[in-house]
Amino acid sequence: MYVLHFGDIAPYLPVLAHALVLTIELTAMATLGSLGLSYVLAFVLGGANRWLRLTIEWYVQIIRNTPVLIQMFLIYFGLPLAGVRLDPFTAGVIALIVNNTAYITEILRGGIQSIPRGQIDAARISGLGRGRIYLSIVLPQASRKTYSAVTNQLIILFLNTSVCSYVALNELTATAMSVASDTYRMFEVYLLIAAVYVVLTFVLGGLFRLVERLRLNWETQ
Structure with a gap:
């Protein structure tokens, strides 16, 4: 029978904590960018300029019908071919904004x-x-x-930060992969990381529900 040895990964907890902070920063920046851009695009969609509306509609359809990982690769590996080089964090933020803006715009x-x-x-x-x-x-x-619907999409954004591990960004998932390869405790590491994602998802959901409850109370007063 397999015996769990979480003690083997205890020395790596500070590294994982640092990666978690990076993941939260990535989520926060992508959230702000996605929300701001989505409201602007939703406003433009209601305008009279037909070509702008068609451009946004095509953007929404293309992004919603392609994997976020492909979008990440196009931004991180494709833009340097045009002379634009981005660090992994910036590329990750841009890719998450591009992806989630399309979904939130359609929701709005x-x-x-x-x-x-x-x-x-x-x-x-x-x-x-x-x-x-x-x-x-x-x-x-x-x-x-x-x-x-928008807050559910923002939770998906948080979970999609794990895709940034494919562009050498040492967020939570990428760091977990490194720790797992160092300790050979794959199951323990990924079980811990899964628990972290679950807890943070519930925390985000709780915060969103709290904001909604406060808004309803304020409107009824």
């Missing part, structure tokens, strides 16, 4: 389309500009309608 578009057209028409009759209508009427309602 669904939320925007669910808003009754009469509200927008009434706002236009009242003299509000398109930007003011988007910020004051469309965006708040779309955000509420799509909150669960």
Whole structure:
């Protein structure tokens, strides 16, 4: 019978903790970038410029129908052919933003389309500009309608940071692979890392639910 020996990986816990911090930083930067860009693209999709709308729609479809790992490789290994060299962390952040922005944009578009057209028409009759209508009427309602879907996508973003291990970024998964090769304790290392991902996923989910509960309490007051 196999006997677990977690003591063999105890000396590597500081290294794994450092990798975890890097993973959290990667997640935070990609989250901010994805959310910001998604709201901008969702705004453009509602505009009158047909070519811009088509460009964004093609971008969303291409990204949603290709693996994030291929996108990562294209950014990290492909851009140097055009003279643009990125360090692994920057390439990882950009790839995660590019991937998740497509999904969140599509989620937001669904939320925007669910808003009754009469509200927008009434706002236009009242003299509000398109930007003011988007910020004051469309965006708040779309955000509420799509909150669960967007936060689920952000959790997926966190889990997808493991893909960055393929471009030599020493985040949590890459460091775990290195520790496993050093200690020959594959099962213990990956079991520990799986537990870390599960715990952090529950923590993220709990934080998102807390924010939603606080928002609901604030709106009912």
